[in-house]
Amino acid sequence: MNHFATLAIVALGLTTLACQTRDEPVSASEHSRAVPLEGQANFRDIGGYRTADGLTVRWGHVYRSGRLDHLSESDVTRLDSLGIRTVINFLTPAEIDHDGPDRLPEGVREIALPIVSGNAEALTDVVNEARRTGDFSLLPPTINPEIHQLLIKEATAEYAALLRAAADPANRPLVLHCSHGIHRTGTASAILLSVLGVPWETVREDYLLSNVYRADEIEGRLGQLRELAAASQNVAPEEVDMSGANAFYVLDPSYIDASLDEAVAHYGSMDSYIREGLGISDDEVAHLRATLLEDTH
Numbered sequence: 001m002n003h004f005a006t007l008a009i010v011a012l013g014l015t016t017l018a019c020q021t022r023d024e025p026v027s028a029s030e031h032s033r034a035v036p037l038e039g040q041a042n043f044r045d046i047g048g049y050r051t052a053d054g055l056t057v058r059w060g061h062v063y064r065s066g067r068l069d070h071l072s073e074s075d076v077t078r079l080d081s082l083g084i085r086t087v088i089n090f091l092t093p094a095e096i097d098h099d100g101p102d103r104l105p106e107g108v109r110e111i112a113l114p115i116v117s118g119n120a121e122a123l124t125d126v127v128n129e130a131r132r133t134g135d136f137s138l139l140p141p142t143i144n145p146e147i148h149q150l151l152i153k154e155a156t157a158e159y160a161a162l163l164r165a166a167a168d169p170a171n172r173p174l175v176l177h178c179s180h181g182i183h184r185t186g187t188a189s190a191i192l193l194s195v196l197g198v199p200w201e202t203v204r205e206d207y208l209l210s211n212v213y214r215a216d217e218i219e220g221r222l223g224q225l226r227e228l229a230a231a232s233q234n235v236a237p238e239e240v241d242m243s244g245a246n247a248f249y250v251l252d253p254s255y256i257d258a259s260l261d262e263a264v265a266h267y268g269s270m271d272s273y274i275r276e277g278l279g280i281s282d283d284e285v286a287h288l289r290a291t292l293l294e295d296t297h
Contacts, residue, residue: 034213035063037078039070039103042181042213046189046206051197055293061172062292064189066181066214067091068102079175080105086171088162090155090184092116092124099179111165113158115184119150124183127248134228136244143248144183145258151187152262152273159191160278166192167288182210182251187259194270195280195288200260207256218249 035043043066047059060082068087071079086109087102093114102110115124123146130136140146151159165171178184190203211218225245230237263273274280 033209035078035082037075038072039075040066040068041217042066042210043175044209044213046193049193049196049198049202049206051293052199053197054295054297055197055289056296057193057196057198058292058294061174062166062192063173063175064181064185065175065177066185067099067179068104068175068177069096069100071103076103076105079108082173084108084173084175086111086165086174088113088165088174088176090115090158090176090178090188094125095128095179109171111161113161115151115155115158115178119154123147123150130245130248131225134225134232134245136225136229136248137241139244139248141244141247144251144255147183148187148255148259149262151184152259152277153266155184155187156278159188160280162188163192163195163274163278163280163288164284167284167291169291180210180214186210186256190256190259191270191274191278195274195285196292197289200270204253204256208251208253211251222246222249 033044033048035045037043042064044064045059046062046064047057049057051057063082063084084105087104088111089096089102090113091099093116104110123143126138127143127147130139162176166174176185176188186207189206193203193206194200222242222245226237226240226242229240229242229245233240260270263270263277267273267276274285275282
């Protein structure tokens with residue numbers, strides 16, 4: 001059994017969904033982390049994680065995801081059953097023009113926080129071009145950690161806005177997403193979980209779940225890229241060097257660790273980055289923790 005098939009079986013064993021009314025978040029007893037959707041494999045709850053001081057992130061309040069433009073009618077109904085009130089979208093206008101807007105239940109508030117400044121946007125454009133052509137030769141092996149480092153430096157306004165939106169109970173349940181739920185959303189989720197006091201080891205595990213839930217998607221996409229590259233290079237598919245594409249699509253712990261390393265390098269710690277780099281006050285941190293954590297003992 002290959003690596004991706006194993007991941008798919010693990011994901012299948014983790015995915016069930018409870019139906020709720022629109023105004024009631026999903027409870028821990030009724031919930032599992034993954035929300036199976038026809039049009040998005042990487043939609044999942046960040047609840048249930050334990051903090052360093054023994055509290056638990058509330059289930060059914062914040063979800064992370066990839067793109068939401070391909071959702072089916074059944075998917076939209078399912079999001080409605082989760083009571084989703086707000087969707088935060090990190091995609092650029094160019095990405096939305098290319099792929100289309102989110103498909104969401106009626107009445108959901110959309111907050112656009114496009115990460116369009118500086119080198120992070122430029123790297124996103126390079127990556128998107130590689131995805132379209134299958135040519136990953138221009139992407140360095142360090143592309144994933146470099147993206148996470150740049151996001152820590154360049155997306156401070158967007159991540160601060162996310163934290164403030166998440167702090168308002170009127171916005172929840174809330175979904176944050178980008179294209180695949182990995183880089184922009186992965187860094188955002190890592191920051192939010194860190195604010196809540198979740199240990200970095202757990203943050204890293206949450207990041208790597210994208211390998212599990214996207215296993216079939218990754219395998220299929222790598223196959224497509226191999227065929228694209230073979231056609232453009234006029235070689236047999238088995239002759240294509242897939243090392244760059246594989247390194248990009250299959251996540252490694254070092255990728256998200258680069259976010260923490262960047263925060264520590266410039267601010268001394270992730271906590272200091274949140275307060276100084278993002279400008280989130282101690283009172284705002286306390287409010288986030290008060291509204292998104294619970295004592296389950």
